[in-house]
Structure formats: C-alpha cells, structure tokens
Amino acid sequence: MDKGSGRVSDLRYLQLLARQYPNTRAASSEIINLQAILNLPKGTEHFMSDLHGEYEAFLHILNSASGAVREKCDILFENTMTREERARLATLIYYPEEKLREIHETVGDIGEWYKLTLHRLIEICRLVTSKYTRSKVRKALPADYAYIIDELLNTNYEVHNKKDYYENILSTIIHLGRAEDFIIAVSGVIKTLIVDHLHIVGDIFDRGPRADIILDSLMAHHSVDIQWGNHDVLWMGAATGSRTCIATVLNNSITYNNLEVIETGYGISLRPLALFANEVYRDVDVSRFLPKGPVDAATFDAKDAALAARMHKAIAVILFKLEGQIILRNPEFGMDDRLLLDKIDYANRTVRIGGADYPLRDTELPTVDRANPYALSPEEERVMAQLKAAFLSSEKLQRHARFLYTKGGLYKCYNGNLLYHGCIPMNDDSSFMEFSIGCEKLAGRAFFDHAEALARQGYYAPEGSPEKQSGKDFLWFLWCGRNSPLFGRDHIATFERALVPDETTWVERKNPYYSYYNDADVCIRILREFGLEGPHCHIVNGHVPVKSKDGENPIKAGGRLIVIDGGFCRAYQPTTGIAGYTLIYNSWGIRIASHEPFSGRENAIRNNKDIVSTSVVFERMESRIKIAETDIGEELRRNIEDLKWLLIAFKTGEIKERNSY
Numbered sequence: 001m002d003k004g005s006g007r008v009s010d011l012r013y014l015q016l017l018a019r020q021y022p023n024t025r026a027a028s029s030e031i032i033n034l035q036a037i038l039n040l041p042k043g044t045e046h047f048m049s050d051l052h053g054e055y056e057a058f059l060h061i062l063n064s065a066s067g068a069v070r071e072k073c074d075i076l077f078e079n080t081m082t083r084e085e086r087a088r089l090a091t092l093i094y095y096p097e098e099k100l101r102e103i104h105e106t107v108g109d110i111g112e113w114y115k116l117t118l119h120r121l122i123e124i125c126r127l128v129t130s131k132y133t134r135s136k137v138r139k140a141l142p143a144d145y146a147y148i149i150d151e152l153l154n155t156n157y158e159v160h161n162k163k164d165y166y167e168n169i170l171s172t173i174i175h176l177g178r179a180e181d182f183i184i185a186v187s188g189v190i191k192t193l194i195v196d197h198l199h200i201v202g203d204i205f206d207r208g209p210r211a212d213i214i215l216d217s218l219m220a221h222h223s224v225d226i227q228w229g230n231h232d233v234l235w236m237g238a239a240t241g242s243r244t245c246i247a248t249v250l251n252n253s254i255t256y257n258n259l260e261v262i263e264t265g266y267g268i269s270l271r272p273l274a275l276f277a278n279e280v281y282r283d284v285d286v287s288r289f290l291p292k293g294p295v296d297a298a299t300f301d302a303k304d305a306a307l308a309a310r311m312h313k314a315i316a317v318i319l320f321k322l323e324g325q326i327i328l329r330n331p332e333f334g335m336d337d338r339l340l341l342d343k344i345d346y347a348n349r350t351v352r353i354g355g356a357d358y359p360l361r362d363t364e365l366p367t368v369d370r371a372n373p374y375a376l377s378p379e380e381e382r383v384m385a386q387l388k389a390a391f392l393s394s395e396k397l398q399r400h401a402r403f404l405y406t407k408g409g410l411y412k413c414y415n416g417n418l419l420y421h422g423c424i425p426m427n428d429d430s431s432f433m434e435f436s437i438g439c440e441k442l443a444g445r446a447f448f449d450h451a452e453a454l455a456r457q458g459y460y461a462p463e464g465s466p467e468k469q470s471g472k473d474f475l476w477f478l479w480c481g482r483n484s485p486l487f488g489r490d491h492i493a494t495f496e497r498a499l500v501p502d503e504t505t506w507v508e509r510k511n512p513y514y515s516y517y518n519d520a521d522v523c524i525r526i527l528r529e530f531g532l533e534g535p536h537c538h539i540v541n542g543h544v545p546v547k548s549k550d551g552e553n554p555i556k557a558g559g560r561l562i563v564i565d566g567g568f569c570r571a572y573q574p575t576t577g578i579a580g581y582t583l584i585y586n587s588w589g590i591r592i593a594s595h596e597p598f599s600g601r602e603n604a605i606r607n608n609k610d611i612v613s614t615s616v617v618f619e620r621m622e623s624r625i626k627i628a629e630t631d632i633g634e635e636l637r638r639n640i641e642d643l644k645w646l647l648i649a650f651k652t653g654e655i656k657e658r659n660s661y
C-alpha cells in the first residue's frame with residue numbers, strides 16, 4: 001500500500017479505523033452497507049428564511065413538513081378516506097397530544113379507532129421511511145418502541161401468517177393501554193424522517209412574538225443548519241454583551257411592542273430601563289416613539305403606551321450615542337457620515353445629513369450633552385450596565401447563541417447550492433466589493449470567511465481582549481453596517497425614521513447586488529467564487545421580502561437564484577401577499593411552496609385547518625437523484641476508499657486482524 005509521502009500517517013489512520021472495523025469481515029460488510037446507501041434516493045431538504053419570531057406558523061409548518069405529511073396521507077388514502085378524515089389524520093400527526101384529548105369527546109368506539117389509526121400511521125411511517133436504510137430508521141426510533149415499530153414497519157402484512165402476528169402486536173398495544181403513547185411516538189417518527197435536513201437561511205429574530213420558541217424547536221431538530229441573518233447576528237451580538245447590540249434589540253422589540261421574548265422568553269428584566277425612562281422622560285415629548293406593533297386595547301391602555309414610548313425614546317437615544325461610539329472607534333467601517341447626533345442644530349431644529357439640512361420633529365433630548373453628544377449620561381451608563389449583566393446572565397439566551405454559532409455560519413455550500421441570507425456585496429459594475437476591516441482588502445468568499453471568523457471572535461475571544469471588542473463591534477457592523485453582506489444596504493435609517501419627517505431621508509439604498517441578482521451570468525460568477533459549478537447549482541437567498549402580490553417571482557436569473565423571504569413576518573404580509581415560502585429539494589427536483597397565512601394553532605387543532613400551500617416545480621431532474629450524487633455520497637465514497645485500503649493492510653499483514661475467527 002504505497003500512498004506516497006503520507007504513508008506513516010496513513011497507516012496510523014488505518015490503525016484507528018481498524019479499531020472500529022477490526023477484521024476483513026467487519027470492513028467488507030461496512031463497504032457493502034455504504035455502497036447500498038449510495039444507491040438510495042437523496043434525502044429531502046427544506047429551506048426556510050425570515051421567520052421573524054412567528055413561532056406558531058413556523059411550528060405548524062415544521063409539524064406538517066410544509067405540506068408533505070398531508071401529501072402522504074393523500075397518496076395513501078385518497079380512495080379510502082374522505083378529505084375531512086384525511087385532514088383529521090394529518091392534524092393528529094401534527095399535534096397528537098392535543099388531538100387525542102379531543103378524540104375522546106368525538107369518537108364512540110375508541111378501541112376500533114385506535115386500531116384503524118395505528119394501522120394508518122404505520123402505513124404512513126412505512127412510506128416515509130422507505131427511502132432510508134433500516135439502520136438509519138432504527139436510529140431515529142424512540143427507544144421504548146424501537147423494536148415494535150421496526151417490526152411493524154418491516155412485516156409484510158399481506159402474508160397470511162404475518163397478518164395475525166401484526167394484528168396481535170397492535171391489539172396488545174391497545175390492551176396494555178399504550179395506544180395513545182404509541183400514536184404520539186409514531187407521529188414523531190413520521191415528522192422526524194419526512195424531511196431529512198432543514199436549512200434556515202437567516203432572520204429567526206425580531207418583529208414577531210417568540211423567536212426563543214423557534215430556537216428551542218430548532219435545537220431539538222435532528223438535522224439543521226443556519227445561515228445567520230442580520231437580525232440573528234444582532235442578538236448574537238447582544239449575547240456577547242455588546243451594549244450597542246443590546247440597545248438595538250430593545251429598540252426593535254419596543255417598536256413592535258414585543259417585550260415578551262425578552263422578559264418571558266429570556267428572563268431579562270426591563271425594570272431598570274422602565275425606571276430610568278419614567279424618571280428622565282416623564283415630561284418629555286415621546287409622541288414619536290409610540291410602539292407600532294399590534295396593540296391590544298384591552299390589555300394596553302394609555303398608561304402602558306406612555307411607558308412604552310418613554311422606554312422607546314430612552315433606548316433609542318442611548319442607541320444613537322452608542323452607534324456613534326462604534327463608528328468613531330472603527331474608522332475602517334467607513335461610516336463617519338452616519339454621525340448625526342453632533343449635526344443637530346437645536347436653535348433651528350434641523351439636522352445636517354449628507355450636506356443638506358432637514359427639519360427635525362423632536363429635539364427634546366434631555367440626556368444629550370451638546371459638547372459631547374456620544375457620551376452616555378451616568379444614569380444611562382448604569383442602565384446599560386444592568387441590562388448588559390442581564391443579557392450576559394440569561395442562560396437561555398447564551399444557550400441559543402452557542403447553538404447559532406455551532407450550527408450556523410455566514411454561508412453554506414450544500415449539495416451544489418450556495419446559501420446566504422443577505423448578499424454578496426458588489427460595486428456598481430458588479431465586481432465584488434472589497435473591505436478592509438481587520439484585514440487587507442478582501443472581497444467575495446475570502447471576505448465572508450474573514451467576516452465569519454470576526455463574528456466568532458466577538459463571542460469566543462477572552463473578555464477584555466482587543467479581539468473581543470473588535471469582534472463585538474463587527475457583529476454590529478454585520479447587522480447594519482454599510483454594505484455588510486447580511487444587511488446589503490447603504491445605511492440603516494433608524495434615526496431618520498424616528499426624528500426626520502422628510503421621508504426621502506428614510507430610504508435605505510440597496511447594494512447593486514440586488515439588481516444584479518437577476519442576471520444569470522452574475523449568479524454563475526458568484527457560485528464559481530464559492531467553488532460551485534454546474535447546471536444544477538443555485539443560490540438560495542433570504543432577507544428581502546418577495547412582493548408576489550405585485551407579481552414578483554421568487555425565482556430569479558433563469559432559476560439560478562431563489563429568494564425565499566415570503567413573509568412569515570406578519571408585518572410584511574400586506575406587501576408579500578403570502579405568508580412564507582418553503583423551498584423543497586428532493587430526489588425528483590426542486591419546487592417552491594408558498595404558504596397562505598396561518599389561522600392559529602387553536603383553529604388548526606380544533607378544525608383541522610391546515611396552512612394552504614401551493615407549490616411550483618421549477619427544476620425537474622432527468623433521473624431521480626441518488627445519495628451517490630450528494631455531498632454525503634462523496635463522503636461515503638471516501639470512506640469506502642479508506643476501507644478498501646484497510647482491507648489491503650489486513651491482507652499484507654501491515655495491520656493485524658482482531659477477532660477474525
């Protein structure tokens with residue numbers, strides 16, 4: 001076995017491999033096993049983005065596998081069950097605990113219902129698992145029922161002797177009073193295996209009610225990766241203790257009158273901010289800072305509104321100051337023109353932006369020291385220190401941040417597709433834009449890799465080190481910095497939208513990328529930059545809601561790029577006209593499902609009201625894609641190669657076989 005210069009280390013590697021496969025028999029049977037896997041159909045991938053805290057819709061889509069569960073019910077039972085019965089069965093799989101509670105009130109002969117339902121669920125489970133190896137299915141089974149489910153899935157019911165055996169297992173389950181438990185377990189297996197892998201292309205946080213619930217469910221997911229969105233890095237920045245990111249998170253949440261995620265979700269008390277705001281902003285004009293989110297008049301009275309507006313103004317002013325400090329600390333961000341607090345003319349009530357003076361609607365900024373406008377007042381310092389301590393000590397937030405770092409990154413290449421949330425920053429002529437932030441000029445993929453390393457530094461560098469500080473500042477840059485790959489705009493107009501009535505100043509110019517992404521040649525160039533070439537490579541992009549209401553197509557550049565921000569975010573649904581997309585890539589091809597708004601979990605459970613989805617196939621494969629053609633297939637082939645070398649080493653005696661007789 002001469003593998004060139006790395007021979008010694010190769011031998012060491014093979015020795016390690018031999019611990020797992022100690023003899024020819026073990027190594028050969030693994031080769032056969034891997035070879036068989038290569039010939040199975042590729043697993044189904046789902047892609048979603050811009051979830052924005054809409055946990056109810058997200059959980060429903062996750063439970064229903066974006067319509068796939070219902071499809072399987074239809075395939076199997078179209079001719080034997082009514083539409084209504086199939087809807088009820090699908091809902092049972094989505095929400096088994098809740099649905100079972102209801103079943104007792106509506107079903108007469110519960111024994112018969114259990115039997116029928118168990119039969120049907122096993123059939124669905126068999127269909128869903130048919131494209132996996134038995135070993136993979138076994139690993140996904142809940143320990144308590146693994147043996148029984150495995151038996152039922154692999155028993156041929158048609159054979160007479162087996163029929164009795166099969167029926168017997170089911171009636172024993174029922175007689176032992178385990179039917180409901182079993183229904184829950186099998187529903188879980190169906191939901192787990194129906195989608196092999198989930199990609200979340202950014203923006204889990206902000207606007208909607210409970211991003212933390214979405215993250216809890218993603219942490220429980222069997223196979224997921226995340227491409228960070230600008231809103232995600234913002235929260236990751238807050239979890240590092242960056243005061244600017246914390247102030248932005250609070251500013252965003254108060255804007256949407258959504259403090260539940262902070263207080264209930266993450267257990268972070270806003271009392272320090274409320275006390276400060278009530279004291280300093282009690283007699284100040286806060287009319288520009290009323291929350292704009294859905295306000296329930298029954299629970300939100302004038303007093304609440306006043307407090308929210310005071311807190312909002314208090315945190316917004318702190319934010320403007322802290323942003324100024326970051327911009328001053330990091331000249332390489334190239335954002336000096338965004339230093340606006342020192343451009344206010346209090347006498348004339350104007351602010352100078354880009355060489356022009358604009359009237360301000362509010363100049364009552366009691367904490368701003370005109371000689372030193374970016375300094376926090378001592379009280380503001382104290383509030384921010386308390387908030388920072390709370391963000392740092394929120395166990396759940398820290399757990400979620402670590403999860404985002406572990407499963408996430410700025411981009412991902414997966415089975416020929418390139419996934420990222422925002423954009424590849426470009427110049428007007430479509431060349432990749434260069435950045436010199438903590439580096440010599442870098443563009444394209446090299447800048448992405450550098451940027452990801454900086455983002456990791458913000459969380460993991462030792463407290464108090466310069467690396468920590470620049471990493472934290474960079475997380476803020478990723479959130480809203482000029483042409484950042486996650487933000488993709490010239491600047492964020494939070495200041496203008498709050499204080500300048502002239503709406504022309506509210507416009508945030510998009511990076512030229514957003515015109516070029518309609519151009520197939522540009523997309524091919526981007527894909528090549530990330531090492532992807534071939535007719536079936538695509539870019540999957542989030543971030544900018546697709547206005548399908550106005551006829552905009554999520555599929556761009558002749559199918560090279562797909563934007564999957566369909567508007568899970570309720571605030572954006574009037575613009576998008578739908579309520580989110582799922583991109584579905586299975587062994588037959590790629591299609592995009594658009595979801596109608598979700599009418600709520602209660603309605604889904606009680607009335608079997610599913611999310612209505614319509615899907616459009618936009619790429620059909622010439623033949624069914626096998627695992628051999630995927631990234632995992634490539635890895636398996638490498639494993640097979642290694643095992644073949646191991647067989648040779650056994651044969652030549654370079655490695656001694658163990659337990660081989």
Ligand SMILES: O=P(O)(O)OC[C@H]1O[C@](O)(COP(=O)(O)O)[C@@H](O)[C@@H]1O
Nearest residue numbers: 203207230231489492493494508543
């Ligand atoms: O629509 P809202 O919630 O007021 O937020 C507007 C802000 O959100 C942003 O669009 C960023 O959020 P997205 O990543 O969802 O686009 C900013 O560019 C803009 O200033």
Ligand SMILES: [Mn+2]
Nearest residue numbers: 203229230543
């Ligand atoms: Mn975004």
